[in-house]
Amino acid sequence: MSALDDRRRRFTQYKEDVKKRGKPFYPYAMFHDTVMSLVVVCVIFLLAVVWRYGWFGDALGPLNGPKADPGTTSFVPRPDWYFYFLFYLLRIFKWPESVILATVGIPTILLIILLALPFVDLRTERRLGRRPVAVVAAVLVVISMGVLTYKGATAKEAIAAEVKAAVPSWAKKEGFAGNKEALAGANLFAVSACTNCHTYLGTGSSNLGAPDLSAEGAKGKGIQFQISHLKCPSCVNSGSPMPAFADLGQDNLKKLATFLEASKGGK
Ligand code: HEC
Incomplete structure (x- = not known):
């Protein structure tokens, strides 16, 4: 059987399964989404109240920080922690030759690979043990982002x-x-x-x-x-x-x- 026939057969099987065992979007999925959205809104609201009344001290950040000073000369801007890896990436690549490559080139190439993946890898295998390339790639991404985040967090600024x-x-x-x-x-x-x-x-x-x-x-x-x-x-x-x-x-x-x-x- 050709790969295409195989895919067609799987697709028909899938459609039949949906008919037999599937649940309609309304009301099942919609009910789940509504409940989950409400939970998220409630959590955000609660955090806002906790912050406003300072129930745990300054745990969620101070209510009234020092006023912003537009004339400051000694402020050292730092990104939020989840951008440390990008922040450090910019330090590795030197302006101007390779910065475009680092900020536009590499992410674009990775995105194209990601978009092309479903068309290239047609196997239905899902077990991690049988997908060494994907697993190694994922582990490498996580490790490199971890290392870059750590380096960004500890990078020294000229004080x-x-x-x-x-x-x-x-x-x-x-x-x-x-x-x-x-x-x-x-x-x-x-x-x-x-x-x-x-x-x-x-x-x-x-x-x-x-x-x-x-x-x-x-x-x-x-x-x-x-x-x-x-x-x-x-x-x-x-x-x-x-x-x-x-x-x-x-x-x-x-x-x-x-x-x-x-x-x-x-x-
Ligand atoms: C955001 C980075 C940045 C900061 C902050 C910065 N510079 Fe520069 N500076 C540059 C770049 C890039 C050049 C090269 C382009 C140019 O000559 O303008 C440069 C060039 C210079 C030059 C050489 C000009 C020439 O043609 O000989 C002097 C002098 C200079 N900067 C002084 C300063 C002083 C003083 C400060 C602080 C008040 C300062 N820079 C802050 C990026 C910066």
């Missing part, structure tokens, strides 16, 4: 206070310890999240292809260029993904620029 502690040693190595404006700029640099993308004398992490800034001053771009660039990076270097820092204000931008120009690479 402003730690970066700031490195400023005196920068000043010594780069020789701007006597320059008050540059020192103030270095401290601003440490707390303005610059080191989330840039490295400076080994501190910080490299992201989005941002250059190391230890020798930025040696490029001879000048204070004026640095200020314009910080105000609107993409206006000066077209296509730049660096965020604008115009909100820091002219005074602070001048300090940052002085610091950048004083950074000649150190000894």
